[in-house]
Amino acid sequence: MRDEEISAALLVWYDRHARVLPWRVGPEDRKAGLRPDPYRVWLSEIMLQQTTVAAVRDYFRRFTARWPDVVALAAADDGEVMAEWAGLGYYARARNLLKCARAVVAEHGGRFPESRDELLALPGIGPYTSAAIAAIAFDEPATVVDGNVERVIARLFAVEAALPGAKPDLSALAARLTPRDRPGDHAQAMMDLGATICTPKTPACALCPLRPVCRAHAAGIAANLPRKVPKKAKPTRRGVAYVARREDGALLLERRPERGLLGGMLGWPGSDWSEEPAPAPPLDACWTEAPAEVRHTFTHFHLVLTVMTARLPADAAPERGNFHPRASFRPADLPTLMRKVHDVARSALEAD
DNA sequence: TAACCGTGGTT
């Protein structure tokens, strides 16, 4: 079967089985002339980087309700955007989201550029996202290659070389299938197929529109592709977090540095995270160790945090951090690790 | 180039 016929079969499947997503214009509406809002396409693509659709849904709804267009987002307060992103992870995305919105306003008059190269020059937009926005929002015949597409292509052409080394080969093969007509729907169809049929562990080949032309299925090795180089084991680090509560209920928090882990997010003052962390209380007080530890796993290490709590007098003067009044403190504004620390500390502070 | 950067669901 020719490449064009494979693409056509995929679009027929997509017309019937496309997922309904808050940021998507479905195939019927698309063919009727509707186009998605580039702002919503961009926002969804940033949120979806290494993140599942289920996790993104509510964040997308809250962001678009609060900041309906790129001009509004560009004018937003940094802390409010970081708080709204809290829990979604990879916080550099949120910092770059603001940089990008402000660049679109300052350098492009508040409208997203339509070419892949101009999109690629914006903060937080890399090879995948630039192609996705160009194809989905602007109908450019850009080839979109994400983890789904890599998997679909590796199986379709039975590519046995391991990722990430095989990525250039997979991209070249994916480019052969990119149609001049409906490139955006083609990209979304490839990703929907990978997410719902051509899944990592046990692909539903019986339901796949490309099964008749899939070389991995013919060879009986679909579930074994794509091959990947094994990942390194995660080391375990330890640390101490300090939760101080003033008489009036105010809590001592500090804004983390822009760069690095949880950069730009609110957190509890604490030690370094290492094999043997040095204690680093933010002020002299009667610190009590909480009865439970906090365990959390990041991308490249496990973390075990000891939680220390203290009650402070009204005139306490900490060396680090700022007091946040009880009325305005929301655990949901914290990254998940810090939320876990709060849960443990609250139990300890209330368990008199 | 390879390390860094979150989190929650699935297996």
Added chain:
DNA sequence: TAACCAAGGTT
């Protein structure tokens, strides 16, 4: 339960 995995980008 531990490993795997998800619409990657930056340095």
